[in-house]
Amino acid sequence: MAYKCPVCGYPALAREPRTAVNGGSYEICASCGFQFGVSDDDLGHTYDTWRTEWVARGLRWASIGVPEPEDWDPGAQLQALSANIATPTGQ
Numbered sequence: 001m002a003y004k005c006p007v008c009g010y011p012a013l014a015r016e017p018r019t020a021v022n023g024g025s026y027e028i029c030a031s032c033g034f035q036f037g038v039s040d041d042d043l044g045h046t047y048d049t050w051r052t053e054w055v056a057r058g059l060r061w062a063s064i065g066v067p068e069p070e071d072w073d074p075g076a077q078l079q080a081l082s083a084n085i086a087t088p089t090g091q
């Protein structure tokens with residue numbers, strides 16, 4: 001099962017980014033670099049501000065340890081996110 005990043009739309013998060021019970025997953029999105037439970041809870045970033053900054057930096061692949069997929073298309077990923085931003089994913 002994979003989950004979609006609510007910041008950038010990356011569809012391959014290993015864990016649900018945030019649950020009511022456990023809070024942030026502490027997973028770092030390989031695409032945009034947001035760490036759920038740290039970037040937000042500890043550092044005060046919102047999904048919107050992080051996304052805006054990520055776009056401003058040119059939609060760059062954030063992870064060093066995870067290789068960028070050859071067919072990665074961050075623009076399409078973002079469009080898919082905005083198209084169904086209120087839809088739960090990972091089911």
Ligand SMILES: [Zn+2]
Nearest residue numbers: 005008029032
């Ligand atoms: Zn992301």
